Amino acid sequence: MPALNSTENVQLSEEEAEQLANELKHQLRHGQQLSGDEAAIEKMVAGLGDRRGLLRLTFAESLGTVGYAAVPALCRAMCEHENVTVRRAAAKTLTLISDRRALPFLLKALLNDADPVVQGSTVGAMASIGADAVEGLLNILVDPANTPMQTGLASWGLAFVGSRAPEALRKAAQSEDARIRTAAIAALGDQIQNLDDQAARQLLMDAMRDPDEEVRAEATTLMSKLNDxxxxxxxxxxxxxxxxxxxxxxxxxxxxxxxxxxxxxxxxxxxxxxxxxxxxxxxxxxxxxxxxxxx
Structure with a gap:
């Protein structure tokens, strides 16, 4: 997806938002295809800033139904909109679409938006994408410039991705970078506990003897969480x-x-x-x- 071009934000009055939401609900209820043209999408994105939660939900569900065509507008809103409610809702809506093209913009929002809800929602959207998000999450974890909030969210996201991207995590657990090995080992628990991933289990055993103390320490801690x-x-x-x-x-x-x-x-x-x-x-x-x- 190319770089986002800034456009002037569409504004909806409360009456316009309510009317549009009712139209969208009718279309969704009757299985009608929603319009995916730019103007229609921008109006739905504008509706994400409505003060009424149920209306915001309707706009989010509608954008999720539109799917890939809505991703550029949602990324732009998440990264650039002055209204934090819109930024939050845009990030959450991207979770419904799970488009890997959004990853660079999700990372940008996570690292630059000061709002913790936006940050958390971007990681949720990244986790929904799966294996393609692993590298970005690992890079956040190993960068000392990032905040504890950002690294904590990345750690959660990586653990969530784990069962959906076992090969990516196993590969990371064998990285030459000890910081990446540490982060990957910490996320292997779900694969071992719930999927009985024998390859992941062997990686954990190897990590207990890793030359890096942080890796050994993380592996030792994980051992206590496996109920075995x-x-x-x-x-x-x-x-x-x-x-x-x-x-x-x-x-x-x-x-x-x-x-x-x-x-x-x-x-x-x-x-x-x-x-x-x-x-x-x-x-x-x-x-x-x-x-x-x-x-």
Whole structure:
């Protein structure tokens, strides 16, 4: 899709918006094809700014029905419209269409719009597109210039995409960039838990021994979220002796969450040899919690 050309925003009065919404509802109800010409689309986009929620919903559903033809106008509204209600609704409507051509504009809005609802809606639209959105979401996660809000949303979006784009995530988990491996590993949980993806499971096992401590730490944390203690515990225990304090902390916390009291003695042995003051409280917490569970 070419760069968007700015056009003057169409304005609708409340009466015009209500009349148009009623016409659109009638057409939708009777299965009639909606007009996809530029003027009709611009009027529907203008309706996204109406103060009445039900009318906005009608315009959004209508634009979703129009589909691909509405994408340029929706992208323009999302990125450029002065009314935040329109920007929010445009981003949400793009979720209904799931057109990969919108990805650059969704990224632009996520990175430049200060409104958190717009940001969240852009990630929702990206996630609905699937595998093609993975690269952009990963780039957001690994760029230190992005805000915690942006990276948190990207992480959510990546996890949501996971089950729909297993190959893309598996590829990312083997990236030469440790930051991308870390982000991809964090998103593998759904594939392992719900799809029983054995390739993803092997990638997680490999990540437990990754040369980068952030990757090992993320993999160790993910182990505690998979509700499979018989598989996870033997893999997590060696990381109690990892050279990285962060990995050792995450290993102790993961074992605590896996709720297997049989690891208490192992934790006590590791605590005896632990010299990092930031790690020992975590070991003690895990021992205390698991001892209560055993009793």
């Amino acid at each position: 203690s018989s598989w996870a515990v033997p893999l997590v225990i060696p990381n109690l002796r990892d050279q990285s304090a962060l990995v050792r902390k995450n290993a102790a916390l993961s074992l605590m969450k896996l709720e297997d009291p049989s690891v208490v003695e192992e934790l006590k042995n590791c605590l005896t040899n632990e010299n990092d003051d930031s790690v020992t409280p975590i070991f003690k917490l895990a021992i205390s919690q698991l001892t209560r569970d055993r009793e």
